[in-house]
Structure formats: C-alpha cells, structure tokens
Amino acid sequence: MVEKVKTDKKKLLIYAHYYIPDVASTGQILRELAEGMIHEFDITIVCVVPSYTGKVADEYKKKMFYKEEVNGVKVIRIRVPEFSKSNKISRIKNILAYFIGAMIATFKVGKMDYVYSISQPPILGGLLGVWGKWMKRAKYIYNIQDFNPEQTMAVGYSKNKLVLKAMMMFDKFSCRQADKVIVVGRDMVETLKGRFKGRKVPNHTFINNWIDEKEIYPLPADHEKVVAFKEKYGLQGKFIIMYSGNLGLYYDLENLMNVIEKFKDREDVVFAFIGEGTIREKLVQYKEKHNLQNVKFIPYQDKSDLIYSLNAGDVHWVVNAKGIQGVSVPSKLYGVMAAGKPIIGVLEEGSEARLIIEEVTCGYVTEPQNYKGIEEVITQIIKLKDDSNLSEMGEQGRGYLVKYLTKDVSVKKYTQEIGSSG
Template sequence: MSKKLKNDRRKLLVYAHYYIPDVASTGQILKELAEGLLHEFDITIICVVPSYTGKVNDQYKTKMFYKEEINGVKIIRIRVPEFSKANKISRVKNILAYFIGAMLATFKVGKMDYVYSISQPPILGGLLGVWGKWMKQAKYIYNIQDFNPEQTMAVGYSKNKLILKAMMCFDKFSCKQADKVIVVGRDMVETLKDRFKGKKVPNHTFINNWIDEKEIYPLSVKHEKVIAFKKKYGLQDKFIIMYSGNLGLYYDLENLMNVIEKFKAREDVVFAFVGEGTIRENLVQYKEKNNLQNVTFIPYQDKADLIYSLNAGDVHWCLNAKGIKGVSVPSKLYGIIAAGKPIIGALEKGTEARLIVEETNCGYVTEPGNYNEIQNLLERFLNEKDTILPTEMSERGRTYLVKNLTKDVSIKRYIKEIKSC
C-alpha cells in the first residue's frame, strides 16, 4: 500500500468487546471485517485484553491500556478483571471495566471520520458508539449482532421489568443516534421496525455475517488431521453428531440432553460438544449423572484447527432457544455449511438461519422445544447416514455459501454502506 494511499484513507474507530486472539465469534468476524476494510479505511479498534475464557495472562495485568498492531489494524486493549461465566456479578464487573476503559481510550485516538460499534456488550456496545460519535464528531454505524433486551427476555436471564425497560430505552436511543443501523438477518429487520412501531425507523440495512470460504472448506474423511482430531478425542469409527461453539444460554442445550439420552445405547454414535460456556458444567454433570458414555466434551479449537474439527462432524447442530427469532443469528451456521456438513436444526420459522437451511435444503429443521421431532430428525439422519442424501445436502449448502455468504460479498456491502453515511 503506497504512502499516499495510506494517508488518503478515512479514519474508522471500532468499539469491539472482543478481538483476536479471543475466540468469540464476533471477535473473529471483526478481525476479517477490519482487515477487509483496510484498503479503504485507517482502522483503530478499542477492545479488551484477551480474556474471553475469563482468564487474563500476566502480560496484560500491569497497565490499563496496551497498544498493538495486528496485520495493519491498530489496537488499544483495555485491562479488565478476570471473571467466571457462571458468576453474574463478576461478569458485570468485567463488562463495566471495558465500558469505562473504552470511554477513556477514546481520548487516546485522534480525529475520526466514522465510528462503528456492535451490540456487545449488551446495550453498552451501542452507547459506546454514541459516545464515540459525540467525542469525534463522526458518522456512527451501529451493527446489531444481537438485539437486547429481547435476547435477555427470551432466555429469562433477567425478569426485572424496570431493568428491561431501561435497557430498551437505551438501545433505542443508540439506534436513533446511529447514522446507519446494520442488522445480520432478515428477521432482525422486522424486529427493528417493531421497536419503533413502524414510525421513524432509523436508517438501516441488512448484511449477512459470513465465513472465509478459503479458510473453512470440505476435507476428505481420510485427511490426516481430521483423522488425528478423531483419534485424539476418541471419535474413531463413530457417526459424529457435533455441536461446535458457545455452550451458552441461547441454545436450549440442557433440554437437548434429554433427547440425546434416548440414544445412549447407540455405541456407533457419539455426540460431541466442542467449546466452552456458561452451561458447560451443567451438561457435563447431566452426562455423568445419566451415564451417557457416547457424549464427549472437547475444548475450543484454535482457529487454525477449526477446519479439522468441523470436518470431523458428520452432522452438526444449529440451534436457538425459543424466542430468539428476530433477535440474533447463530454464526455457527456459516462454519457448518462452509465445511460442507448437513444440519440438524431447532430454529424458529422465519429466522435467518432457518430460511437459509430451507432455501438450500442442506439439512432437517424443526421448531425449538419440539423435542419429539428433534428425536425423529436424529433417527432420520442415522437411518440415512449410509445413503447419498447427506452428501447432497452438504454440496447444496456449500454451493449456496460460496455464491452468497462469503467474506468478500459482505465486506463490499459494508464499505458501500459505511461510505454512504
């Protein structure tokens, strides 16, 4: 990149709770977005020190701010206290430390033309964007990955009406202040309109999240690293039904264990959960209590190894709890179809993820909470596992992704929408 071109780029400030090397899905997407925008914008990201698991390395415990540069993206990291995902108070302290630190870090960057924030942490991500807009006199783009308080209400994380009402007021305020709101699902457009009852709806657009199809792609079952992954975790010679991602509140995983228990006698099948999260320990305890020997838990995989773990699964879960329609889109969907794997889904009708599965016919899907039907779909996959049907599903999903859900397609749209502000 020439010096002249560098100097000509408009300046973009990004507030991101997590950024690489943290394994949060939003952190990975923001990495690809930021690097994809570099030829158009000079980018600075304000985020936390690596801490998605709750732990902070000693190298990030001595100062409040740390400046870094990764692949041309400038980063200001904020020290935050360690936390436990199972402890609400420690999580709140961690999030507030980021919020306050990010406000202060804003003074450490110069003039900005654009400010971009995502809806994480809930509510505070939007308010940070408003703060940045005011402090830098810049255009503000608010990217809503998850609507809150709608998500909080859907999973019963809080039932305090006063808090929920305040959350809604704050996030609507952030939407109104934004020069453009970008949502990541067609169903989320309707949620935004419903918030404002169709009147004075903020300027908005819809852009899919994506996966880098050159990093995640189908591999042969005989690939040495796929075989090595299976061997490491005792998955050889099994039909692998995999869940890969955050073991959190939004996926109805605890109730899913009741369905999985019905297959405990199937020694040819293994249910593999790859990842960490709030309810992981609950799932482990259920496994041990009910002696589910064909259920296994596997740690998060480094991004470089994700292609091998995803390809190890024969079928992948894509799930959302009831009430998540129009609130968020499970990003794991993109990784599954990038690896060319069939989907077993529990997703509400009309949700972005279900629309994609149905439009491509790359899996079987039913409503969240319909546990009898989920059991039937599992049995259907097991009956069809030696036929051509799973392969045909895989090919349809991958073909659709390459045409519609790639990084390049979405980033071109982001550039256009940011510049149009």
C-alpha cells in the first residue's frame, strides 16, 4: 500500500515585525523557525520592509505592501517611515505604521488555521495576534520573547503609571486570548503565573531559543578569517573580552564602563564592543573622555561573518540590567556557547541564562549592579587567560548546546506545540 504524501498542509500566519535580511535577533530566530517548519505548515510572514537600522532602501519606498517568497516562505512586507533609534517620536511612528499595516495585510493572506505572533513590538505584537485570531478564526499562539511592561519598568524607560497599567492590561488580554503562550525561559514561566495570581493561568509552555550550531562553531585561533578580523580592528596579540550584540538600555553597559576603566592600564587586554544601539554614542564618549585606549567599538557584523567575530573573542559578556530576571533571556548566550567560548555572566540568580551557565559550568557569574563582584570576575578571568580551565569551560558550553539548544531541537518543539493548539 502506497503511503499518501502530505499535501494539505495547515496554514500558519506569523506576525514577525522584523524578518531577514534584517539583523534583529528575533528576525533571525523567526527565519529559522519558519524555514524549519515549512515541511509541516504553509507559512506566510507579515513584517516590515528591511529597516532595522532605521533606513529604508529606495526599492521599498514605492508601495504600501511588497509580496515576496524567501526560501519557500511567503512574505508580505509593509512599508514604514524611516526612524532614528535615539528619537522616541520617530520610533513610535515607525512601529504604528507596522501595526496598522499588519492589520490591513491580514486581509491579504486568505484562510489561516493558526496565527503566531511574538511580543515585538511590545504589547502591539500580542494584540496583532489577537486581531489575526479574530479575523481568521484561527488558533492563536503567542510567543513572549520579552515581557512588557515589566521590561519597560525594569530599565525606567517609562514611569507613567497610567501608561504602564494600560500596557499590562492589554498584554494580559493577549495572553488570555491565546490558545497557547510560549515563553523562552523557566523564570518567564513564573512571571506569567505571577501575572494571573488567583486566576486561571493561560495554557503555556517553555521552549528555549537556540542557535544554528552548524553556522556558529569553534574555529582555531590561527584561522585566516579570525586573524584577519583581529588585524582589521587592532585586536591582535591581546586577550579579548568581547561584548557582541545590541548596545541598548537593558544591559547596564554605562556602569560596566566604570568597571572596565579600572583595567585601562592593561595593554595586554582589550575590551571589544561589537554592535549598534541607543547608548553606543554614550559609551564612545565615555571611552574618549576617560582615554580608554584598550576599549574598541566595532560595527555590526554580517551574519555570515559572525562566526569569525565570535571566535575572535577569548571570553564573552552575557549581561542584563537588574530587574530583567523573568522578563527576557539574552539571545547572545547561545552564540557564545556555540562558538565554544567562556562567559562572564552578569545576571540575576534564577534567570534562565544564569541557570544554564551554572548548570553547565561554562563561565563565571555575578549579580547585576555588583560592580565590585564584576571587577573581581574580570581580574580572575585575566589571571586564567593562559589556563586550560578557561578553554574547557567554553568546550563544556558547546557540548551542552549541541545536545540541548540546537535549532532542530527547538523547532521540533515549536512544530509540535503549534500543531497541538487546535
């Protein structure tokens, strides 16, 4: 008897905000998720035109919507106005243009069985999913990458109690409307439960984020492209303590510079910051004002070059500001582990990233705002810079990731959870 080939795939609509070629970490995750699930679902992505940097290419300025197909995934891109990351008003206009455009785009995609949205943009991502559920009469899966308003409150981005209360009300509504809520950390499960004390907690599960371990992996120190990267940015012959990722509000990086300054006379050590973000300029100004010769700022690296930049670091920061525990999980953790590098974790006790580092013993950890503790960890790491224990920590991280935190492991879980939502 010939087995029937599966042709009647269920249709899945994903509100992604950013999608490739944009370099936002959620965009990369959603690309790998969508492409990993196309054997099971007929997938349509609704996202903005490439614009993560704030700029929009001329070819995306002519129409409201652009239909494309990327690696078997249907994509509807929405034109949005350009913005500056340091200008709140321009960012709000940009986000609202996506929100309204995505609501309209919902009518352009036909029948859907499932709707999936992430918590980006904050609050609006969840509400888009509810809109899609209602308009398509579909099952709704809400993936919370960051809890808001909790994140907004933690870093003091807004102190307006009325606004924060409204944000909480809307996001709890999105959670209740969801047929399934997926969070990305064990600590985030507790936050979800805490939101609904004494009331029915929405149906939920926890799935770690991941990295493609076949794209990021350890390379020898003398690999020609790793050497070329070091030479290009003046890092050769140094012990490199690296931060790679968004230079934003959620990492307490300005106070980290105060600690780094204590090591300004170490000519054998360099602190490299790779990436862009809202506070990059402040960090550069601090470096110049305090004449920190051993601090380097390096632009975002293309995804194809990330393997070389991550391998150039001898040890990597994985940091969060105080109050982020249970709110989000720094995705840079997975890239560092994939590259087989040891970690300096500045993370709250009980947070998902810290739990992993402690369970795997792939780095040193201390609490956010414990600046004396951070200084001691850096001192200890520098003492061990030629010690095999340091490289063994990195190897343990890589080994754990390959076993439990790969793309295939997590995508399989998502496929099962989405498919079982209805």
